[in-house]
Amino acid sequence: MLDLNNVPPMEGGSGDFELIPDGTVVSGIIKLSGGDIEIPEYGAGTYFKQSQSTSAKWLPIELTIVGGSFDKRKVWQNIFVDGDAKDENGISKARKIGLNTIKQMVDSGFGISPKDESEDARAKRASIQGVHMLNGMTVSCTLGVEKGRDGYPDRNKIKTVLTPDSPNYIPNTGQVAPVAQAPVIQAPASQPTTATAGVAPSWAR
Numbered sequence: 436m437l438d439l440n441n442v443p444p445m446e447g448g449s450g451d452f453e454l455i456p457d458g459t460v461v462s463g464i465i466k467l468s469g470g471d472i473e474i475p476e477y478g479a480g481t482y483f484k485q486s487q488s489t490s491a492k493w494l495p496i497e498l499t500i501v502g503g504s505f506d507k508r509k510v511w512q513n514i515f516v517d518g519d520a521k522d523e524n525g526i527s528k529a530r531k532i533g534l535n536t537i538k539q540m541v542d543s544g545f546g547i548s549p550k551d552e553s554e555d556a557r558a559k560r561a562s563i564q565g566v567h568m569l570n571g572m573t574v575s576c577t578l579g580v581e582k583g584r585d586g587y588p589d590r591n592k593i594k595t596v597l598t599p600d601s602p603n604y605i606p607n608t609g610q611v612a613p614v615a616q617a618p619v620i621q622a623p624a625s626q627p628t629t630a631t632a633g634v635a636p637s638w639a640r
Contacts, residue, residue, distance in 0.1 A: 455508065455591050457580045461500045462605040463510070465540065467570045468495035474516065478565010483516070491529065492517040494537075494566060498593060501573065510578060510591045537566065539596035544572040546607060548600045575605040 455461075470483040474492065477483070485492045493513040500508045514536050518529035541563055542549050547556045562568075579594030597604045 452508065454580055454589060455505050455510075455578050457578070457594075459505070459578045460575070460597065460603045460605065461505060461578060462502060462573060462575050462607065463498040463500045465569050465572050465574060466497040466499065467567065468497050468511070470495060477516070478567055480565065480567050482566055484513075489519050490517055490527075491515060491519070493529075494533070496569070498574075498576070510593060512593045536596060537569070539598060540569060540572065540574050542598045543574040543576070543596050543604070544569075544607065546599055549598050550600065573607045575601075575603075575607070577603065 467482050470481050472483050472485050472492070473479065473481045474483050477494075483492050483494055493515045496512050496514060498510040498512065500506060500510070514533050515529040516533035517527050520528045522528055522531070538560070539549070541547075541560060545556075545559045547559060575597040576593050577595040577597060579592050581590055581592040583589045599606075
C-alpha cells in the first residue's frame with residue numbers, strides 16, 4: 436500500500452513558477468500539442484480542436500523558451516482559426532487573426548520581413564505545406580500575461596510574434612541559444628490583414 440501521509444514537502448511550496456514579466460522578449464521552439472480534428476485547408480493531420488457549443492476551432496501549441504533566465508520554461512497557446520464572430524464581409528474574425536499569426540510565425544522562423552515579397556521570400560512561404568511544418572520551428576516573440584478566469588490563475592501567453600522588421604527580433608542562428616531580453620514597450624500591433632474565404636492562406640501562397 437502506498438502511504439503518502441509522510442511525504443516531505445518540496446522546498447518553495449507547490450513548486451509553481453512565477454510568471455514571466457509582461458513584455459519579455461524570448462526565442463522559443465514551437466511544438467504542436469495535438470488535437471482531434473483535421474482542417475484540410477491547413478494541411479493533413481488532426482492538429483486542431485473544436486468547441487462542442489460554438490463554431491470555434493483552434494490550434495493548440497506549446498512554446499519552449501530557448502536560452503536566458505527562462506530557459507526551458509513553457510508557454511501554452513491556442514491559435515483560433517474559426518469562431519462565431521464575423522466581420523462585415525461575413526468572414527470569421529478568428530480566421531483572419533489566426534492566419535495572420537501563423538504567417539507571422541513562418542516569417543519569424545525563416546527570418547523574413549512581412550513586407551518582403553521577393554522571389555526567395557515567396558518561395559519560403561510557399562514551402563509550408565501545412566501547420567505541421569510549424570512543429571520544431573524556432574520563433575521570436577514577446578510574452579504577455581493573461582488574467583485568470585473561472586478560478587484559474589494568471590498565465591503567460593504569446594503577446595506578439597516578432598519578425599525581422601522589429602528592433603526586438605531575435606535572429607534564429609541555429610548555433611547559440613539566444614538570451615531572453617528584458618521587457619520592452621511595444622508599439623500597438625497592426626491590424627490583421629483581411630483573408631478571403633475559400634482561397635489558400637497567405638502564408639501558404
